[in-house]
Amino acid sequence: MNMATSVHADTGLTGRTWQADMIAPDVDAGRGTQQCFVTASFVVPEGGARPALFISALGLYRAFINGRRVGQDLLTPGWTCYDNRIAYQCYDLSDLVVEGDNRIEIWLGDGWYRSQVMWEHQKILNCWGDRIAAIAEVVDGDAVLLKTDDRWKSGLLPVTASGIYYGEDYDARLEHAAETGAVEVLPFDTEKLVAHETFPVRALESNAPVEKWQDSEGRFIYDFGQNAGGYVRFTVSGERGASVYIDHAEVLGPHKAFDNRNYRSARAATHYILKGEGEETYAPVFSFTGFRYARIAVDGKAEIVAVEQVPISSIADVKGGFECGEPAVNRLVLNTVWSQRANFIEVPTDCPQRDERLGWTGDAQVFAGTACWLGDCQTFLQKYLRDVMHDQRENGAVPHFSPDPTRLHRDIFPGDWAGSTGWGDAIVMIPWQLYLHYGDRSVLEACFPAMQRWLDYLWSISDGPIIHPHSVWGETGFTFGDWLQPVGDNRKPRPTIADDCAATLYHFISTQLTARIAGILGEDEVEKGLSARCEEIRAAFVHEYFSPAGRLAHNDQTSYALAFLYDLVPEEHFDAAKAYFRRVIEDAGYLIGTGFIGTPALLPALTKLGMNDLAEKVFLNREVPGWLYQVEQGATTIWERWDAIGPDGTIYDPDMNSYNHYAYGAVCQWLFEDVAGVHPSADGPGFSQVRLDPAILPALGQVKMWHDTRAGRLSANWRISGGRVIYTVMLPEGIRAVLPVGGRKKLEINGKPCLTEQEEIALNSGRHEIGFDLSGG
Incomplete structure (x- = not known):
């Protein structure tokens, strides 16, 4: 059955039984050239179907159903040792499909798979392979509504070049390109495919520019106030054929000079050509870079309407x-x-x-x-x-x-x-x-x-x-x-x-x-x-x-x-x-x-x-x-x-x-x-036990920390008052602590003097206030 799962032999990760083939667009001219898509139509039966898309790729992919993007994940299927395993993702298509005829389009980019990796003087091209390709199935329960095979069609994207270090070029005049080619089924071991192993890369809250100025050549430089890994999303309005070129920098030289020499051979730029149809908004599909500053050059009759920095990360939430x-x-x-x-x-x-x-x-x-x-x-x-x-x-x-x-x-x-x-x-x-x-x-x-x-x-x-x-x-x-x-x-x-x-x-x-x-x-x-x-x-x-x-x-x-x-x-x-x-x-x-x-x-x-x-x-x-x-x-x-x-x-x-x-x-x-004095303990791993032992640095004035454990929020803080350290901790249910006595003078716990001769004191879950003399702490 199509939905059967398996276990990856080397890693123990979840896999599945695939009926689909890995297909490569035959219009692909190779690394660094115009990127491609593969496409097909499928029928969703009447009667409340809830289809799901299982999908992966050699290279990077982004999928669309009836012209609407599937999911919000970035840089899928991710980066692994591709000769060992490649992640696949699963998406619910219920809100994207209609009963009857539907169309899927899978965009493909070079990504880590075949764009440059390593530095210029020892660069590696086509590291894991020289063909970008996709594998996908649309299933409803155990029924396979669509699978990648030799009947799919292919075409060229408006993404005219992309690479992890290179950045991305996009010609909006080439949108809605016709299917001009076929596909080739590649030899591929589907046992390499494993369910995505961690959080997907996602866009974080965007940053607006904090300052903008013009250089001697008429280019605008935007300072987003924060160095981040991500990309620039912009809106532009202008004539067909006008273009926008964005490059990036982490720092400025003297006199606020734009300086990205430390990028070495990474071009790390975006080049966009307008289609000339009102306001156009764009952000790179298959690339990202690290930057605080963006320099934007406009060629032709066009005007930047809006610009923002979009940080991305696999670890979105601060814990x-x-x-x-x-x-x-x-x-x-x-x-x-x-x-x-x-x-x-x-x-x-x-x-x-x-x-x-x-x-x-x-x-x-x-x-x-x-x-x-x-x-x-x-x-x-x-x-x-x-x-x-x-x-x-x-x-x-x-x-x-x-x-x-x-x-x-x-x-x-x-x-x-x-x-x-x-x-x-x-x-x-x-x-x-x-x-x-x-x-x-x-x-x-x-x-x-x-x-x-x-x-x-x-x-x-x-x-x-x-x-x-x-x-x-x-x-x-x-x-x-x-x-x-x-x-x-x-x-x-x-x-x-x-x-x-x-x-x-x-x-x-x-x-x-x-x-x-x-x-x-x-x-x-x-x-x-x-x-x-x-x-x-x-x-x-x-x-x-x-x-x-x-x-x-x-x-x-x-x-x-x-x-x-x-x-x-x-x-x-x-x-x-x-x-x-x-x-x-x-x-x-x-x-x-x-x-x-x-x-x-x-x-x-x-x-x-x-x-x-x-x-x-x-x-x-x-x-x-x-x-x-x-x-x-x-x-x-x-x-x-x-x-x-x-x-x-x-x-x-x-x-x-x-x-x-x-x-x-x-x-x-x-x-x-x-x-802050909160040490994870091998005696109680996973924060079932911690050791409390703060090192008091008076120049810091006061200290507060928090950490979201699986048991809940753990917090600790200390302040100095009248030569005494007041150390307050909150241990969520399921977390206990040990407090080394360590020669602390006039030690009190929850208002009571501690006269024990023990080397350490055990504390249960809850709030505790610990006091001791600064000179002895």
Whole structure:
């Protein structure tokens, strides 16, 4: 029967039995040319039919029934490792069909499937295939009213060119084009088709321009006040054949000069030719980009009537918030939300604007905790992990990004773009965060074999606990280390972590965590073996990197932060190493000295050690490098580089400079868990239990956080009054908490002195007010 479901062999995802064929338009001239449609007619019988459309494509599709759009999803069927699986969607057509004759038209675009991926000097074209095609069925119960087969017709669209990096060209004069061609049935395994795995990409509330001006060439530049991933929707009126050209930018140069050099080879533009029939409204169908500014050039007799920015995202709803008495911090959190939205479009990408937009594993693993605080990311990150596991190499190396185009095109990317520590560890770190936030044991089970293969790969790099990475990209054992770690004044640079130390730290981190996961899964022998390996790495690390005086070899912020956060500092060196850590921070003038892997660990390590004074000064620093420096430079998203814009407005090297990169937004995890003091607990995953332990930073004035868990809204806030901290939490039904006593002076809970000698106090669901002296908190 047509409606029968199946289970995808590799992933356990829902599939279905298809009668339809995958059909390609024979008018298609290939990648980068005029896009196509396929079409057919079908009959809906009388008597209250409720037909549904099951549909997918090679490339991107948008479907229409009787000229009306089907659904509101964008960029369908989405982006996966297309050689492994492709999503299909299902839509109710009840409000679109009529009894009797109906017409379906499926528009097809190049999308990720065959438009350019990767950067210009190593670009890949036709990555997963060179034919765009559609598969669809209209069903009513068990009756198949229509299916794609060789009887369908095809034609050319008014979309004359499109691509993920390219943008889109549209000639409205070509609308309502005739069916000029036939279709070809392509060989295709329908077992690859799985029901869409996560939330669809949707348009968010649009942003109107906050400012508009004209440049020296007569083009209008619009500032939408917010950097976002999406597109411009505009209305224009004018003569037939007049045109509108829109390009985009994230930042402005001196004198408000439009500057999108950092897009590199991504044209990221829209070109629209008018049909000349009153007001015409248009937005791209098959593309998007990252931008705050749009520059619009009109050629011919035409006038822009309206223009707006339309952000898009797979994660539309915000599930958590943090506010304090420092407005710049509040803007930083909002910037992180916007960077997550712009980069969580089908996969967690590094950036939404330039010729890259890849699912970098390193960025994703450091940000996963923050992502789950700010949005419901369970299915989104599970989908991503399936691609990561499919891209994992036979030797256990995890890809630098996923879906990974380089795996299929070794002629363009010799060597192997996989296996970097800090990046490949995503296969361990992301499932753990999903377990903590959603209590999802199944993701641990699904990823556990891949975790073990990754750990075996790490050990194999140098045949032992200390990893000596290869210095050449693509060679086995290459690592990005602490990517973009700042060095300060280049005349007298500050120390940075060496690749071998960074790699060995992550070797320990992932081995320790996988051992813990093995215990949760009841894999006792594996847990025992990994725990022994973990201790071997620990001993080797101490021998290799600690001096007899307790100083770490590279004496840099990242080394100390990761070593302290993950308990790699031996007891005999603890006090000395802590003193060295403090001095390293103070000697840097409280400026950040960490890159991609060190930054998420820096402030948590300081608060863990009780050095809240240092954490406060580093976090609230307004100089470069610093989180609030970005804010005060006008950032509305998180930057890739600490020094992306100089104090004088100078734009740093545009060849690698994104202004919408969420990695450093990982600091928000520290705001929720340490500053607001709400820690997810492995003792009660999925927020059935939390640990309450706020780090009080007086300069923040007051703190408020909230998070929508599956049990309801959890909130916590603290304020300082008369030398006392008043900490108020609201635990929804089904959530309990533990509160470490931790030497807090004059501790009171709900107005009653706490005299217990216990190390921690249990709190049930409900509202609780906790008070303690600031000096002891």
